[in-house]
Amino acid sequence: MITRKLNSLYFLFFISFVHIVSAQAQNKKIEKADDFYNKFAFLEAGKLYQDIVDKGNTSVKVFIKLGDCYYFNASYAEASMAYSKVLNSGITVDPEYYFRFAQSLNNLQKYKESYEIMRKYFNVIGKIKESDNWDDKKLLEEIKRESGRYILKNVEINSSFSDFGTGFYGKDMVIYASAKDTGIVIKRKHSWNEKSFLKLYTANITVDGGLTNSETLKGDVNTRYHQSSPAVTKDGKYMFFTRNNYYDGKLSGDKNGTNFLKIYVAENVNGEWKKVKELPYPINSDGFSSGHPALSPDETQLFFASDRNNKFGNSDLYVVSLKKGGIIGNDVTKLPEEINTPGRETFPFMDDNGILYFASDGHPGLGGLDVFAAIKDEKGKYHVINVGDGVNSTFDDFAYVIKKDGNGFFSSNRYGNDDIFGFKETKPANFDFDIHASIFGTITENGTPVKDLDVDILNSDNEIVASIKTDDDGKYFVPLAPFLAFKAFYHKVGLSNKTIDIAQLKPLEKKEISIELVKELEVIVDGEKRKIKEGDNLAEILNLKPIYFDFNGYNIRTSSKKELDKVVSIMKDRPNVIIKVNSYTDSRGRDEFNMALSKNRAKSTVEYIVNAGIDRNRITGEGFGETHLLNHCSNGVVCSESEHEVNRRSEFIISIK
Structure with missing residues (x-):
């Protein structure tokens, strides 16, 4: 009897010990997974979390992190399954996980299901009306309205590795990022997704809008780690770009060893990029990432993406003032909620018309990152539209840049790796209001209004781009594309002519030019x-x-x-x-x-x-x-x-x- 009781106690102790050992082993595995997770090594962390789940752990915390690992590596089917477990657990969670679940479904083209989850998200945060934008019928109608505006072009510089993020370099060149690592046998891997590290290259723009003659960027910009997202000033003297926190030959990090992305500036010295400097706080910090710089047309502002004050993976767009010589102000401002969402906003670019293009998975789209266009109205509120199919697909589409002639480039992973695509925009973006600037005024001679006087607008190539006549009261009004310089030529037989230079106007800006003319003689x-x-x-x-x-x-x-x-x-x-x-x-x-x-x-x-x-x-x-x-x-x-x-x-x- 005593022996049997001792054996029972021994058995119970053994079972308890096994459970304790198993729990300790699992806790250690969770700690190891969490360590990878906190260092953004989502691929390694995801493998460990998945193994923990497969062995019976149904903790909501584990499923949340498992979902995030799949989400940040664009494995949306697996992410949606994990997030579904979280939201069906009955436990109250951050509303952001409704948003990520809806995004994952949207990326799987399950638009109706995505809309239902998005309604729950907006209901939780008290903005139920905004869920209408995600209605699958309305979404597809709006995208269709902007579609058919692009002719895509082949780009021969794409490699079997990641190639993306073109920045214009003068009139006929670009600088872009690639992981092809020419001449390097041992590939360095970034812990986030195990892709090769990126260097910057130059390429020539061909007559038909493609890219050729890829060469490694000359100078001191490329290091052993990531460089990407160049933005070059129009005079070709300064380049802003993204790089790992790399200083004095070493990869730096915070106290936990986490390395962040930062924005740097380099100078063009006799054709080579030298004098590389990290932009100061509040642009950069050892506690968050900043990257993907973009210049305003007049080069007085620098736009960029940053995950400051966000959970990892969710970046927002910011803007800061910029002076000549690459000098940055300390007035960093987060763009308003018309632009930034709980999702990812990244890769900003502003064209010569003042239209801000960016990639986002937080605005209604076809799936993955879509490219969006935005511009402010007279009240300073941004209006955002999806640029439509051709550029956008059910995959990640991003890094959109365009010149005033309608030719440009964007990047996409629609064929597996990131590739660069050329395009020709055949019609402008269709905003719900007129974005043009304008000039207006009254023309008089000896105090009397001049009727039927011709007003010709010439561009920088002295080509007439608009013509109008004054009305019975000598008045005229001419819409102009913003951020471009023009000349206004006023003329009528018998009167002296007048030519006036028109400096760049901002979108919706109105400038009065009233003139008193005299007779020709x-x-x-x-x-x-x-x-x-x-x-x-x-x-x-x-x-x-x-x-x-x-x-x-x-x-x-x-x-x-x-x-x-x-x-x-x-x-x-x-x-x-x-x-x-x-x-x-x-x-x-x-x-x-x-x-x-x-x-x-x-x-x-x-x-x-x-x-x-x-x-x-x-x-x-x-x-x-x-x-x-x-x-x-x-x-x-x-x-x-x-x-x-x-x-x-x-x-x-x-x-x-």
Whole structure:
């Protein structure tokens, strides 16, 4: 009896011991998985969590982390199964897991199921109306409305590894990231997804919009770890890019050994990228990641993605002020909730029209990361649209960049690895309001409105891009593309013309340009109207100062160029005015020398005016030496310097077409 009781106690002790050992072993495995998880090594962590679940652990905490591991590695079928266990457990969890579950279903093209879960999410956070945007019918209708706008192009630089993230580098090149690691036998792996580390390369843009001639970026930017997402200033002098926290030849991390992404800037020194510097706080920190920099068209702002104040994987878009020389302000601002969601917003890019493009899986899309376009209305609120199919697919589509001619590039993993795709945008994005800037004003002559005056808008290539006439009240209104420079040319027969440079305007910005014109054969000098006619000397009418040249030479002095610019201005505004330049010298020196000198001076004057934009057929010149003296100071006559100066002159004789 005692023996049997002892055996029973021994058996119970053994069973308890086995359970304790098993629990301790499982706890150690969970601790190991958590350690991988906290270091963003989601692939390794996921294997351990899955093994723990397979051995019977049904802890909600384990399923949450298992779901996250699959979610962050785009294994959405497995993620949805894990999140389903979490949400059906009856335990209250962070609303974000409804959102991630809905995202996972959406990525599996289970749009109706995704919509139902998304309604629960928005109901929990008290914004049920916003769930309407995820209605599967409405979602597909909106995407269809923006679809069919792209012609895709092949890009020959893609490798069997990841290639993505093009940034424009001048007019005909890009810089992009690739994991092809040319010439390296042993591949370094990033713990997040076991993909090879990335370097930056250059490539040439082909005539048909493809990419060719891939070469490793020259300079000190590439290290043994990740480099990606370049943004180069228009002058080609500075490049912002993403890199692991890599300093002084070492990969740095926080106290737990976690390495974060940071934004760096490099300078172009004789064609090589040198002087690499980490951007300061609050852009970067050892406690969060920042990356994917993008410049505003006027290069006064830097947009970027960051996971600060977020759980890992969920990045938002931020903006900070930027000064010349790559100097960053400390005014980091998170973009509003029209842009940022509980999902991932990343890879921002702003085009010449001020449209902000970005990738997101938190806005309604086809699945994975989709590309979205956004712009502010007059009240400063962003309007966001999905750019449609072609660019977007049921896979991850991101890193969208576009030039003003509609050609651009984006990246996608639709064929397995990340690849770069070229495209041509055939129609602009269809926002629900007009994003154009505009100029407007009233044209008058002698205080009276000018009707039917032509207003032509010219682009930087002097091509007419818009034309309009003033109305009965002399008023006009012209919409303009934002962030581009133009010229406005005002003209009507019988009136002087006027050309005005229009600096870049912001989206929706309105600029008034009202002008008082005069008749073509009138000029205003010191506030007084003066008529001009055939045979008049424009120098006298404009009260021009003498046109000075180098002593005994024919190079125009800087002080006289301002006077000649007045002549140029009159001729530009009056296309029917023709000028003949007559050049004279005083009597000092040999007669033949003075004749040659005056002819060369007349020629220099003509060339200056032609180079300023006047048609050569409207300007001629002749030198007369000392043959037309205005006083008695001929050869051998003693005269003062001021008396000789009277004879050294240039005349601008007017003819009318």
